[in-house]
Amino acid sequence: MNSPKLVHIALGSNVGERFLFLQNAVDRLFEEVGEVKDISKVYETPAWGFNGNSFLNACVTVATRFSSEEVLQKLLQIETEAGRSRKGSGNYQNRTLDLDILLFEDEVVETKNLKIPHPEMQNRKFVLQPLQDIAGKEVHPLLKKTIAELLEQTNDKTEINQISEELKLPQKNYSFKNYNYIAVEGNIGAGKTSFSTMISQDFNAKLILERFKDNPFLPKFYEDKERYAFSLEMSFLADRYQQLSDDISQYDLFKDFVISDYDVFKSLIFAKITLQEDEYSLYNKLFHLMYKELVKPELYIYLYQNTDRLLENIKKRGRDYEQNIQPEYLMEINKSYLSFIKSQTGMKVQIIDISNKDFVNNRKDYLALLEEIDSPYPPKGE
Structure with missing residues (x-):
């Protein structure tokens, strides 16, 4: 999962409701590109490079997980939605909306369609x-000067006037302020690790990820389930218990926000599917002795994906030992999870069907998921 990078984007408009076009663009950047972190004042300037109406100009800082090329395509789409046409008149013309990438952290890009830093910004x-x-204080990666220095040294003496109106940060309909410990669960390939990682990055949460890659029994289990099932489930239980005990003890759950991409109860769910009856009976006793010692999540989220989507995701991520997983096994896991969830009376549980969502590549889906998770429950103490 890519960590968000800061991209600085210039906005301009000199046609129609100029300020409204800029505000709508800020809102669309939030919906399509990433979190809008900062917005400049708005300035009015004469048209630059051609005779035309005066422009309103501003800049924004956006935290995005998309590449610079992907951001460019999203900017072009937002311009098109605002009625911008790039045909026939060259670069300098009246326009409802103009969006340009200025800086993308310290990246230097030069392709047919994109140049970063913007070659004319100085x-x-x-x-x-x-x-x-x-x-x-940002430093131009090629000129090695700060933006403040470039402004002081520029040869452009065009008159520029700040207007009184200010662009507003897009309104968020989520905050996660009601929770300190959330566990995200789902079937194999549901996207729980990606989602937990995104939450940790965007909300400064402490992240606990399951250490399944280090389990030596997992590849063996997929080759011979009957032989290695008990060893696998016992090793998972021991590791999950130790990890959650150690990691959660590091945090103050009255102050820190912690998110995990698993809950230890998954051990019992998988064990019931994979173990023989006598093995499961022993496992169940050991599990409950350990489970009662652990801190329980305040919210348990189950990301549901249908079997076809799960198989697509498993194939896409390309782990060799997962490629022979059968649809029936995934269906049984979903069934067991849902049975467990229905039996819970003292835990806040939310099941969200993401079969038709792509929250990694589609920010609108991600924002919709955040809103759905954060909205249903009252604040602590109510």
């Missing part, structure tokens, strides 16, 4: 002035 006061508002 020559344009209408870019440098708003960019200084939010990134004055």
